[in-house]
Amino acid sequence: MSHTHDKEDSCCSSKAHSEAQHHHGHDHSHGEDDAHDHDHGGDPSAFQTYLPAIVTLVMLLIGIAFDQLFKVHAFQIIRPYWYILAYLPVGIPVLREVWGTFKAKDFFTEFSLMSIATIGAFAIGEYPEGVTVMLFYTIGELFQMAAVNRAKRNISALLDVRAAVAHVLRNGKYETTDPEKVEIEEIIQIKAGEKVPLDGVLQSEKSSFNTAALTGESKPKTFYTGETVLAGMLNLDQVIEVKVSKAFADSALSRILKMVQNATARKAKTELFIRKFAKVYTPIVFFLALALVTIPVLILGSEYHFQTWLYRSLVFLVISCPCALVISIPLGYFGGIGAASANGILFKGSNFLDLITKLNTVVMDKTGTLTKGVFKVQKVASKIDETQFMQLLTAVEAKSTHPIAKAIVAHAGKLEIHPAENITEIPGMGLKGMVKGKEILAGNVKLLAKFNIDFDREIATIEESIVVLAVDKIYAGYVLIADEIKEDAAEAVKQLHKSGIGQVVMLSGDKTSIVKKVATTLGIDSYFGDLLPEDKVAKLEEIKKDKDRVVAFVGDGINDTPVLAISDIGIAMGAMGSDAAIETADVVIQTDQPSKIATAIKIGKATKNVVLQNIILAFAVKALVLILGAGGVATMWEAVFADVGVALLAILNAVRIQKMKF
Known part of the structure; x- marks a missing residue:
C-alpha cells in the first residue's frame, strides 16, 4: 500500500575487595567487579565474615578493662601476648595481603601502610592502639562491603526476575523446561501469578501485567492479542499463551542484566583520577612518614627522642591512608547507577552519570519518543x-x-x-x-x-x-x-528546561507541518521535519559544531542508531525501542517516558554532589589531623577517626543516594 503519510521509520582499590575475598578463602584478585559478586546478605557464612572483628573487639575490651579500669597486676605479665592474640584475627588477612602485593612488586598500598603503623605501635609498646587501628580498619572494610552488597541487592531485586521454568507446547501437551531450551516460534503457557520467561507475541485475547521489573512502574498494564510481552513481566489475570519471538539470551531482560553487570566497568573521570592519585599519594605519604622520624634527629640532636617521633610518624601513616576516597567515590557512583535502575533508567557506566550533568542540548526524535x-x-x-x-x-x-x-x-x-x-x-x-x-x-x-x-x-x-x-x-x-x-511529553520538555537544558530540538522524518504542530504543542525550542536518517546525522553534526554544546540524542528506532552513536550521550527508549538503538545508546529508559530524561539528569547531579562532598570531607579532615599529628597534638585515636571514621561517614553519605526520591 502506498499512502503518502511520511511516517518515519568499586570501588577503586584492591584493598576494598580482595581482603573481603581472603576472609572467605578466595584467590587474591585486584578485580573490583569480581569482589562485588560476594554478597553476604542473608548468607549463613555472613557470621564468619564478622567473627574475626568480633573476637578482636571482645579481647581488646577485656584487655583495656584489665589494663586501665581494674589495673590487674598479673595482667601486665601477659599483656603483650594478649594484645598480639587480639591483633591476629584482623591482622592476618591484611598481612597476607601485604605478602601478596609484595610478591607482585607493589610495595606501597593501604595494606602496607596499616601493617607498618600497627606493627610499629607494637614495637613501642602502644599495644591497644595497634590493635584498635587494625580493628577499625577491618570494620571499615566490612561497612564498605555491606554498602556495596546493598547497592547490588537494590539492582538485583529490580532486575533478577527471570522465570526459572517455561511451559512449552510440544506434541500437543505442555512440558516444563528451562527457558534457555525453548526455540523461537514455540508456544509457551503462562499462568496467572507467573513471570513471563521469554519475549514473545501474546496469542490470547488479553491480560494485565506488572511490568515493574523492567520499567520501574508499579501500575499494571494491559496487553492485547498480537502485542509483544517481555521476559520478566508478571502475568496478573489469567492463563495465557505466548509465541516466543526471541531466544532467552536475546530477551530484553537478559540485555538489561548484562548492561547493569557491565556498568561498573566504565569509570567516571573522578574515579579514574582517584585510582591514579592513590598510586602516587601512598608512596609519598610513606616517605613523608619516614622523613618525620629521621629528619628531626638532624635538627634536635641530643634532644631527639626516637620513640616520640616514631609514634608521630605512625600516627601520620594511619591518618594519611586514602581509604575514605578509594571506597566512597566508586560507591557513590555505584549507588547512582542503583538509584537510576530503581527509576527504570539504565546507565551503561558511571562515566555517563558524570557526563549527563554537563548536558545543555537535548535533541529528540518524534515518533516513538515524544509520541x-x-x-x-x-x-x-x-x-x-x-x-x-x-x-x-x-x-x-x-x-x-x-x-x-x-x-x-x-x-x-x-x-x-x-x-x-x-x-x-x-x-x-x-x-x-x-x-x-x-x-x-x-x-x-x-x-x-x-x-x-x-x-x-x-x-x-x-x-x-x-x-x-x-x-x-x-x-x-x-x-x-x-x-x-505521550502523556508526559509536555512535562518532559518543561522539566528539561528547568534542569538547565538551554535548547530542546526535535528531528523527524514526518511532514514538517506535523512536526511544527507537535513542537508548538510541547514547547520545543526548534524543530526539523522531512528528514531521512542521513539528514538527521547531518543536522546533529551541525548542532555539535558549537564546541560549547554537550548534546544528548533521544530516539528509539533502527534509523536513530547512527545519531545515537555520534551524540555525546545516546538515550534510547527501551521498552518499545529497537534492539539496535538500545545496544548503541549509553542510557536506556525502560519506561518509554520522556520525562525520565530529566530524572536521569537529577540522579547524575545528586551523585556528583555526593562524590564531591566525600572528597572535600576526606581531604579537609585528613589535612587538619595530619598537621596536628606531625606536631604531636593528635594521637593514634584521632588518627583512627581521620582514617576509618571519615571513611564510614563517606560510605553513609554515598548510600544516601539510594534513599533519595527523584
Whole structure:
C-alpha cells in the first residue's frame, strides 16, 4: 500500500575487595567487579565474615578493662601476648595481603601502610592502639562491603526476575523446561501469578501485567492479542499463551542484566583520577612518614627522642591512608547507577552519570519518543452511512500490513467486512479494488485527482495523515489518522528546561507541518521535519559544531542508531525501542517516558554532589589531623577517626543516594 503519510521509520582499590575475598578463602584478585559478586546478605557464612572483628573487639575490651579500669597486676605479665592474640584475627588477612602485593612488586598500598603503623605501635609498646587501628580498619572494610552488597541487592531485586521454568507446547501437551531450551516460534503457557520467561507475541485475547521489573512502574498494564510481552513481566489475570519471538539470551531482560553487570566497568573521570592519585599519594605519604622520624634527629640532636617521633610518624601513616576516597567515590557512583535502575533508567557506566550533568542540548526524535508511535483513527468524515463507509474502506485495507491500514482495521473492530477482490496498488497514491460489485478507491488526494474525482478542496490543507475513499468514482469522505503525543511529553520538555537544558530540538522524518504542530504543542525550542536518517546525522553534526554544546540524542528506532552513536550521550527508549538503538545508546529508559530524561539528569547531579562532598570531607579532615599529628597534638585515636571514621561517614553519605526520591 502506498499512502503518502511520511511516517518515519568499586570501588577503586584492591584493598576494598580482595581482603573481603581472603576472609572467605578466595584467590587474591585486584578485580573490583569480581569482589562485588560476594554478597553476604542473608548468607549463613555472613557470621564468619564478622567473627574475626568480633573476637578482636571482645579481647581488646577485656584487655583495656584489665589494663586501665581494674589495673590487674598479673595482667601486665601477659599483656603483650594478649594484645598480639587480639591483633591476629584482623591482622592476618591484611598481612597476607601485604605478602601478596609484595610478591607482585607493589610495595606501597593501604595494606602496607596499616601493617607498618600497627606493627610499629607494637614495637613501642602502644599495644591497644595497634590493635584498635587494625580493628577499625577491618570494620571499615566490612561497612564498605555491606554498602556495596546493598547497592547490588537494590539492582538485583529490580532486575533478577527471570522465570526459572517455561511451559512449552510440544506434541500437543505442555512440558516444563528451562527457558534457555525453548526455540523461537514455540508456544509457551503462562499462568496467572507467573513471570513471563521469554519475549514473545501474546496469542490470547488479553491480560494485565506488572511490568515493574523492567520499567520501574508499579501500575499494571494491559496487553492485547498480537502485542509483544517481555521476559520478566508478571502475568496478573489469567492463563495465557505466548509465541516466543526471541531466544532467552536475546530477551530484553537478559540485555538489561548484562548492561547493569557491565556498568561498573566504565569509570567516571573522578574515579579514574582517584585510582591514579592513590598510586602516587601512598608512596609519598610513606616517605613523608619516614622523613618525620629521621629528619628531626638532624635538627634536635641530643634532644631527639626516637620513640616520640616514631609514634608521630605512625600516627601520620594511619591518618594519611586514602581509604575514605578509594571506597566512597566508586560507591557513590555505584549507588547512582542503583538509584537510576530503581527509576527504570539504565546507565551503561558511571562515566555517563558524570557526563549527563554537563548536558545543555537535548535533541529528540518524534515518533516513538515524544509520541506513542501508534497510529489511530482520530476522525471519520463520511458523506455516506458511517458503518457502510468503514466496511468498504476496511475491505480494501484489510490485507495490507501498513501501519495506517492496521489503524483502520483496528478502528473497524468487529464490523462485518466483505472481502475486496481484484485489489491493485497504485504506487504513491493508494489502492483500488472491487467490493460487492462496487469500485473502491482508497488512498491520498493524488488518487482522486488521477481519476478526475471531485472532492472538498479543504481536505488538501489537513496536516495529519488522511485516507480518502471514493465509491464508483464518487468521493465518499475520509478518515484522519494521527499518532498520539505521550502523556508526559509536555512535562518532559518543561522539566528539561528547568534542569538547565538551554535548547530542546526535535528531528523527524514526518511532514514538517506535523512536526511544527507537535513542537508548538510541547514547547520545543526548534524543530526539523522531512528528514531521512542521513539528514538527521547531518543536522546533529551541525548542532555539535558549537564546541560549547554537550548534546544528548533521544530516539528509539533502527534509523536513530547512527545519531545515537555520534551524540555525546545516546538515550534510547527501551521498552518499545529497537534492539539496535538500545545496544548503541549509553542510557536506556525502560519506561518509554520522556520525562525520565530529566530524572536521569537529577540522579547524575545528586551523585556528583555526593562524590564531591566525600572528597572535600576526606581531604579537609585528613589535612587538619595530619598537621596536628606531625606536631604531636593528635594521637593514634584521632588518627583512627581521620582514617576509618571519615571513611564510614563517606560510605553513609554515598548510600544516601539510594534513599533519595527523584
